Structure formats: C-alpha cells, structure tokens
Amino acid sequence: MSRYIESDLKPFSAHAYHNGEFVKVTDEDAKGKWAVFFFYPADFTFVCPTELGDLADNYAEFQKLGVEIYSVSTDTHFTHKAWHDSSETIGKLQFPMIADPTGQISRNFNVLIEEEGIADRGTFVVDPQGKIQIVEITAGGIGRDASELLRKIKAAQYIAAHPGEVCPAKWKEGEETLAPSLDLVGKI
Template sequence: MSRYIESQLKPFNAKAYQNGEFHDVSDADVKGKWAVFFFYPADFTFVCPTELGDLADNYEVFKKLGVAIYSVSTDTHFTHKAWHDSSDTIGKIQYPMIGDPTGTITRNFGVMIEEEGIADRGTFVIDPEGRIQIVEITAGGIGRDASELLRKIKAAQYIAAHPGEVCPAKWKEGEETLAPSLDLVGKI
C-alpha cells in the first residue's frame, strides 16, 4: 500500500487458531466493525509474546469498545496452536491468531520483509467501512503498547462519531476536543 490512511482493506481468506479451534477468516468477517490487524515477525520469539500477551491482557477492553483483534504472522495456524499450547503468555490469547504462510495478507498491508519472509511489527486499525484509520510500524526490537493503542482507537472512534471535531495530542476519553475553524488559527 503506497498510502495507508483511508485505504480500503483488501480481500483475503485465511485460517486462524482461536479458543482451541481452527476456523476461516476473511475480509467479510471484518466489515461492519472496528478491527485491529496486529502483525508480528514470528511465533516462538522474544518481543512478540510480550506484545501478544499485552493485547490478551487488554482484550476485554477492546471488546467493550467493539474492536476485534486479529494477530497475524507468516507462521501457519498449526504453529499458532503449538505456541498457544506451550506458552503461558500465549495461552491467554482468546482473539484469532491468523496464519499467513503465503504472505498474502502481510503483503496486502505492505509489511512483508521479503528477504526474510516475515512481517514487520505493524498495527492497523480498520473502521467499520473497511478503511484504515491508524497505522503504526516499528523496528523489530521495539515492542508496542496496548494501552497506547486503546487511546488511539478511542480517539478514532470519537472523531468518527463527532464529525468536525479533532483530538489533540495526548487526548484521553472525556477530555476536550477541538473544532477546527478560522477562529482557532494561530490561537493554539
């Protein structure tokens, strides 16, 4: 994707591991709700389980906001099950763990490290219309924070529900927003 923000979720079909079962996941499952696609390099690694565990610890909060979580790596859904069964941290996960061994989804989002066949650490928030609203891509050694992702999602949901308003830096739910206008120019 050359331009991420506002670009449309591309069609995909994949297998996922979730709650002891394998099931199919496609772009049709995502449409109509808020969703996070959380790409990570590989199962059985070091930073990845800390990130996925952090998402698992905050999963109920995401669900209360109506946000579906989809973790994605180029491992298979079988590998996801093996990791889930062998790691206490990964064993907490209740959201779908999508296997993308062909790299189709990873390439659709533009986060494939081609020479390694693995994904960058990429986070994408999709709105109910299937448009990307938030993108975060970090270097392999830099873990992400679920609480910061939740703050950004709350801001995205707020502005989607309140056209004409914007959320300033460090905005938190319940704080004042801005209504851009000629009167505000040069006064912030």
C-alpha cells in the same frame, strides 16, 4: 491515508487458530465493526509474546469498545496452535491468530519483509466501513503498548461519531477536543 498504505481493507481468506479450533477468517469478518490487524514477525520469539500477552490482558477493554483483534504472522495455523499450547502467555489469547504463510495478507498491508519472509511490527486499525484509520509500524526490537492503542482507538471512534471535531495530542476519553475553524488558526 499515507500514499504508502492503502486506505481500504483488501480481500483475504486465511486459516487461523482461535479458541481451540482451526477456523477460516476473511476480510468480511472484520467488516461492520472496528478491527485491529496486529502483525508480528514470528511465533516462538522474544518481543512478540510480550506484545500479544499485553493485548490479551487488555482484550476485555477492546471488546467493550466493539473492537476485534486479529494477530497475524507468516507462521502456519499449526504453529500458532503449538505456540498457544506451549506458552502460558500465548495460552491467554482469546482473539484469532491468523496464519499468513504465503505472505499475501502481509503484502496487502505493505508490511512483508520479502527477503526474510516475515512481517514488520505493524498495527492497523480498521473502521466498520473497512477504512484504515490508524497505522503504526515499529522496528523489530520495539514492542508496542496496548494501552496506547486503546487510547488511539477511542480517539478514532470519537472523531467518527463527532464529525467536525479533532482530538489533540495526548487526548484521553472525556477531555476537550478541537473544532477546526478560521478562528483557531495561529491560536494553538
């Protein structure tokens, strides 16, 4: 993993809004399965609902892969509920909306913009052992794509299940992989 990002999921405990209820979510909830921590700047904004709506539209696909999504912003769980209740797009969300008003979880993932008190657009895919396998951070005005995230997760799950193989650029499920060896050096 990058020297800038910790490779292990750090402990946390937070309130969340999920399926009409306020619930507690901890790092332990993510262990033993694949998880996506999807940080976004703020509720009631512009790019954020398009991203969360895209995740909601693809949530069944994530679930088929055994992946839970945790959206995270520095808003409170009360604000998450208000946004969920007032927005048709956010009303579709079936995954937990974690509240991080202290910024501790955002700090754990190194995405807190301290001077603004909000998180960068950060996506972290964590494997069942609590190891971060994928990190993506985009500029505030650039929305992310759930279908590309699904492709990357499938690649991460494939290489986890097939040690000694790697997935080349644009790899899609069912396509050929590579087995790094001395014979391949200089041949690709």
